Amino acid sequence: MGVSSKLGNLGIVTTTVEQAVNHARTGAMWPLLFGLACCAIEYMSSQASSYDLSRFGMELNRATPRQADLLIVSGRLTRKMAPVIRQLYDQMAEPKWVISMGDCASCGGVYNNYAIVQGVDEIIPVDVYIAGCPPRPEQLLHGILTLHEKVKSERIADWA
Amino acid sequence: MAVAEHPQSIEEQRRWEGDLDQLRGLVSERAITGETMLLNMGPHHPSTHGVLRLLLELDGEQIVSCLPDIGFLHTGIEKSIEDKSYEKALPLTDRMDYLSPMSNNMAYAAAVEKLLDLDVPERGQIIRVVCLELARCASHLVWLGTHAIDMGAMSVLLYAFRERERILGMFEMLSGQRMMSSYIRPGGVWRDVPDDFLPTIKQFLNDFPYKVDDYEALLTKNPIWKDRAQGVGVIEPDVALAYGMTGPALRGSGVNWDLRKAQPYSGYETYDFNVPLGEHGDVYDRYLIRIQEFRESMKILNQAVARLETVSGPFRSRNNKYCPPLRSELGQSMEAVIHHFKLWTYGYDAPDDEVYNAIESPRGEIGCYIHGTGANKPRRVHFKTPSFIHISALPVVSKGYLLADMVAIIGSVDIVLGDCDR
Numbered sequence: 001m002g003v004s005s006k007l008g009n010l011g012i013v014t015t016t017v018e019q020a021v022n023h024a025r026t027g028a029m030w031p032l033l034f035g036l037a038c039c040a041i042e043y044m045s046s047q048a049s050s051y052d053l054s055r056f057g058m059e060l061n062r063a064t065p066r067q068a069d070l071l072i073v074s075g076r077l078t079r080k081m082a083p084v085i086r087q088l089y090d091q092m093a094e095p096k097w098v099i100s101m102g103d104c105a106s107c108g109g110v111y112n113n114y115a116i117v118q119g120v121d122e123i124i125p126v127d128v129y130i131a132g133c134p135p136r137p138e139q140l141l142h143g144i145l146t147l148h149e150k151v152k153s154e155r156i157a158d159w160a
Numbered sequence: 161m162a163v164a165e166h167p168q169s170i171e172e173q174r175r176w177e178g179d180l181d182q183l184r185g186l187v188s189e190r191a192i193t194g195e196t197m198l199l200n201m202g203p204h205h206p207s208t209h210g211v212l213r214l215l216l217e218l219d220g221e222q223i224v225s226c227l228p229d230i231g232f233l234h235t236g237i238e239k240s241i242e243d244k245s246y247e248k249a250l251p252l253t254d255r256m257d258y259l260s261p262m263s264n265n266m267a268y269a270a271a272v273e274k275l276l277d278l279d280v281p282e283r284g285q286i287i288r289v290v291c292l293e294l295a296r297c298a299s300h301l302v303w304l305g306t307h308a309i310d311m312g313a314m315s316v317l318l319y320a321f322r323e324r325e326r327i328l329g330m331f332e333m334l335s336g337q338r339m340m341s342s343y344i345r346p347g348g349v350w351r352d353v354p355d356d357f358l359p360t361i362k363q364f365l366n367d368f369p370y371k372v373d374d375y376e377a378l379l380t381k382n383p384i385w386k387d388r389a390q391g392v393g394v395i396e397p398d399v400a401l402a403y404g405m406t407g408p409a410l411r412g413s414g415v416n417w418d419l420r421k422a423q424p425y426s427g428y429e430t431y432d433f434n435v436p437l438g439e440h441g442d443v444y445d446r447y448l449i450r451i452q453e454f455r456e457s458m459k460i461l462n463q464a465v466a467r468l469e470t471v472s473g474p475f476r477s478r479n480n481k482y483c484p485p486l487r488s489e490l491g492q493s494m495e496a497v498i499h500h501f502k503l504w505t506y507g508y509d510a511p512d513d514e515v516y517n518a519i520e521s522p523r524g525e526i527g528c529y530i531h532g533t534g535a536n537k538p539r540r541v542h543f544k545t546p547s548f549i550h551i552s553a554l555p556v557v558s559k560g561y562l563l564a565d566m567v568a569i570i571g572s573v574d575i576v577l578g579d580c581d582r
Contacts, residue, residue: 033206034204035210036210036211036233037210037233037235037255037258037577037578038255038258038339038340038578040210041258041259041302041339042338042339044302044305044306044317044321045321045324045325045328048305048317048318048320048321048322048325049318049319049321049322049325050321050322050325061206063205063206075233076233076235078231078232078233078234078235078581080231080232080234081203081211081232081233084203084204084211084232088204110240110251110252110255111235111236111237111240113235113236113239113240114236114239115234115235115236116235116236133340134339134340136338
């Protein structure tokens with residue numbers, strides 16, 4: 001960050017508001033404690049000991065959408081569940097992001113039938129899509145880091 | 161990207177939340193007048209183990225009645241299978257009970273074998289037993305971690321998932337996928353176990369009993385755990401039988417019914433193991449039973465791994481009308497190429513007949529009913545799943561207990577919504 005290394009001894013860091021805010025947003029992005037189907041189990045694996053999402057400031061899942069920044073749609077979205085997920089998304093406070101985890105959430109996956117919404121992006125806007133049925137925890141981590149890159153590239157003009 | 165309109169008008173919300181008048185007859189009159197409180201639990205709730213919605217009627221903290229609302233994960237798997245040939249339908253069955261896909265594969269594959277009158281070679285049966293018992297451990301580990309986290313013991317999940325990763329690693333070694341393995345197929349298994357599988361599973365069998373001791377040290381004598389679990393969610397044996405409950409939820413009430421003993425399949429009758437039974441039928445007994453099932457599974461696995469080393473032979477049926485030929489034959493035999501092509505394009509015809517086959521999954525009896533048509537696609541496939549039955553018993557099991565106990569009860573009957581809704 002700028003000339004911070006030279007001024008380190010003085011306890012002064014120079015940066016831009018954009019960088020500071022985006023650093024904070026990516027450093028502690030709290031996901032909604034929410035799972036739909038099989039992908040939710042891989043999501044739990046990512047939370048647990050071997051993959052440990054807390055390395056990315058995400059160990060704290062919030063069960064209420066009011067306190068969550070990130071909605072990870074993990075699993076197949078049925079027509080009966082669709083209004084629920086839309087309401088959850090609407091209840092989340094800005095700024096908020098959505099990761100569509102797995103094939104079913106991204107495009108309906110193997111279920112091209114009467115019951116499944118063919119992609120969660122028919123209902124809510126999605127930032128990052130992750131392929132896989134279910135995606136490995138490494139793939140989820142990659143998706144989260146991709147989202148971090150996206151958030152870090154946001155400009156003040158976009159925040160309005 | 162175009163986003164759907166905000167569906168937040170009062171009328172639109174009522175449409176899926178339902179009206180109080182619709183509940184008349186389902187909840188008591190006291191709820192209609194407002195004397196008792198109606199509380200909506202789920203479908204977004206951390207402790208309903210998925211997308212189960214419960215409408216609870218509460219008198220203070222006491223549960224007066226409970227209305228489960230299912231179908232939030234209805235995927236149309238049974239209908240989709242009608243559209244596919246028998247072999248190609250197998251990956252769909254993985255995704256029903258997503259905590260133990262191997263059991264679903266086994267229920268479906270065994271039903272197809274029954275329909276086709278197809279025999280499985282001995283080595284194939286042994287590999288199946290290894291997979292099924294590993295799946296039982298993996299499923300019980302998820303149950304243990306989430307059940308404990310529901311009841312306030314946060315750290316158990318981290319221990320349980322540590323061991324689960326090792327089992328998933330073994331599944332990946334066998335099938336190339338961690339969870340949705342599609343490894344057990346009609347006629348046997350997809351391929352033989354790889355060379356490094358046996359040392360890995362032996363190492364696991366060596367370590368795992370001590371890990372189970374660790375879980376027990378965290379929970380079994382923990383006074384908070386006992387307070388939350390003992391005397392809660394008691395299921396009387398006759399109630400359990402009347403509702404058709406199976407698996408640990410039934411054995412917790414002391415009823416000795418395990419399909420591995422009662423209707424042995426895949427050579428389970430040749431293994432030496434016990435069926436743990438409970439006495440009180442409460443949440444604590446069901447916990448103890450699953451912990452003991454870890455140890456019984458270890459017993460079976462030890463015997464099966466020993467047999468795997470001595471028994472050689474084909475790992476799937478060599479009847480190439482129904483099972484694909486070995487990969488190595490494809491370069492040499494024209495007949496193998498023809499069979500391979502026929503199997504992966506058209507499939508095979510199954511008789512116009514109906515079969516039902518049930519196996520013991522980690523949750524209970526999972527049964528598969530297939531009605532063939534004489535052609536390469538089934539007329540109807542139905543799965544009888546334990547989670548559906550256990551959810552239907554929730555109202556009678558939870559009556560009179562406190563709201564906080566509901567979470568313990570849901571966890572202890574171990575439901576998976578994918579299994580219930582399919």
